[in-house]
Amino acid sequence: MSGIHQTARIHPSAVVEDGAVIGAEAEIGPFCHVGPKVRLGAGVRLKSHVVVTGRTSIGEQTEIFSFAVIGEIPQDLKFGGEETELLIGARCRIREHVTMNTGTAQGGGVTRVGDDGLYMAGCHVAHDCQVGNRVIMVNNSGLAGHCVLEDDVIVGGLSGIHQWVRIGRGAIIGGCTKVNHDVIPHALVQGPGGALEGLNLVGLKRKGVSREDITALRAALQMLRQGEGTFQERTRRLGEETKSDYVRAIVDFVLADSDRGYLTPS
Template sequence: MAIDPSAEVHSSAVVEAGAQIGPGCKIGAFCLIGPKVRLGTGVELKSHVVVTGDTVIGDETVIFSFAVIGEIPQDKKFGGEETRLEIGQRNRIREHVTMNPGTAGGGGLTRIGDDGLFMAGCHVAHDAIIGNHVILVNNVAVAGHVIIGDQVIVGGLSGIHQFVRIGRGAIIGALSMVTADVLPHALVQGPRAELDGLNLVGLKRRGVDRADITAMRAAFLMLKQGDGSFQERAQRLSEEADSDYVREMVTFILGDSDRGFLTPS
């Protein structure tokens, strides 16, 4: 066990031998920290937090009460193999959030980026890869092997099916069940989620140039109404695109997909 002298550990907390607690960490009452856990600088665990498994938590991340981080995957195929959970810097992980490490069959790693907000009751399953500045609103369930890009917002009580990819900057409306890949900067909503346009509010808030937004709207219209299959339309776009945002969309469509795509209706 290595606890930096500047860390504050409540007398009722249990820090098992082998754990590494970085400078300026604050460990609240009745927390449990497993022997393979490593906390960076300034990590704060409120009361009753469990962090276990081979779990790394980046600087200045705050985890609120009754979260369980790094417990074994909810996967019947998991056989106790050594796998990891990596959480980046400055995340806010709220009450009752659960995050599981990877599995051997999925690459052995679940990774969370920086500056995320994971609201109360969210679940991140094994082998998920989540980018930076992601917001999961209350009770979002992210299944195994999901990939979520940077700056994605997922509305409350939504579910993301296993192996789904969600592109950068997309927004998912509340109470949505997402069963297919979501294009970058898309707007998705509905009980059985449907692609409903572009996340124009998010694009404008991030200061995206008007010319790029216009190009994306034209690309979306072509994907919706052009000749040929969805993939064929995307291939034509790849030959004509003069916007980095359109090229990003096309690259996403032409990449590997295990679930197909939510397409414009």
């Protein structure tokens, strides 16, 4: 079994197929199965009964808990067996029964998960999703195919994100919420139908965002809610007037391409 660093620790009951690359100080626990095209970075730890398969790369110090299945083929009827990838960043915590799939040829071929994420038990990251850094997905939440989650997003438990939806940086999705449309940065979305109810004030304050910027974000949300013209027209006017980088991030997000349209302030 070439490609296994001499300091890696592999339980005798684990199966590591020829071709896998296992980094320094990695640990593979009892009854794990690691496929031939898998790359585990330094210090990656697989607890017992973990399956890592496909063309999957996992960054250093990531920890994966029992019964997670990482790198299996997409749950997409269009998938024809082509070779695609799953790339997972460093220092993630991937809890029990999490599933993350590789990409599809139609979606660019790569599913990406950033650094320092927490994926609680039963979460699902579907094919071709692009997930940023420091993302938290709470128990049994799910991302459909092609979703984009920017940095510092939190998805509440039992929530579902529709395919092709984008969620902006620092947004929070409440528990048991269905999200069918794009969510602007730093938003608070909750309720069964996914209403944009305000700002993620707790998250902004925890990150040390200045009072001036929070005030600017409040004013921006009010303008997007009640200003004249369409949502896009109000956003363009906001971009002409604002001096806040946080508000500018919302403007840039809304004026980018969208496959699903936007949740607008209620």
